[in-house]
Amino acid sequence: xxxxxxxxxxxxxxxxxxxxxxxxxxxxxxxxxxxxxxxxxxxxxxxxxxxxxxxxxxxxxxxxxxxxxxxxxxxxxxxxxxxx
Numbered sequence: 031x032x033x034x035x036x037x038x039x040x041x042x043x044x045x046x047x048x049x050x051x052x053x054x055x056x057x058x059x060x061x062x063x064x065x066x067x068x069x070x071x072x073x074x075x076x077x078x079x080x081x082x083x084x085x086x087x088x089x090x091x092x093x094x095x096x097x098x099x100x101x102x103x104x105x106x107x108x109x110x111x112x113x114x
Contacts, residue, residue: 038099045092052077052085 056073059080066075077083098105 034099034102038096038102040096041092041099042096045089045094045096048085048092049089052082052089056080056082 056076059076059082060072063072063076063079066072070078077086
């Protein structure tokens with residue numbers, strides 16, 4: 031169980047760091063955007079045009095997996111309590 035907890039911490043921290051660097055990359059790319067459409071907005075246009083969509087989604091997946099791994103024991107207890 032301890033290995034899963036530490037893996038969750040590692041996934042969570044890796045996801046947060048990747049999300050931070052992806053966001054910084056998108057903000058840096060904002061200065062190079064000349065036009066954008068209103069529905070996605072300027073920030074998401076920078077993410078899409080800069081090719082940062084995959085790292086952003088991957089960081090979200092890492093954060094969610096890390097959270098699930100860290101709290102797997104509590105989630106299992108809650109599931110067993112609800113199923114009985």
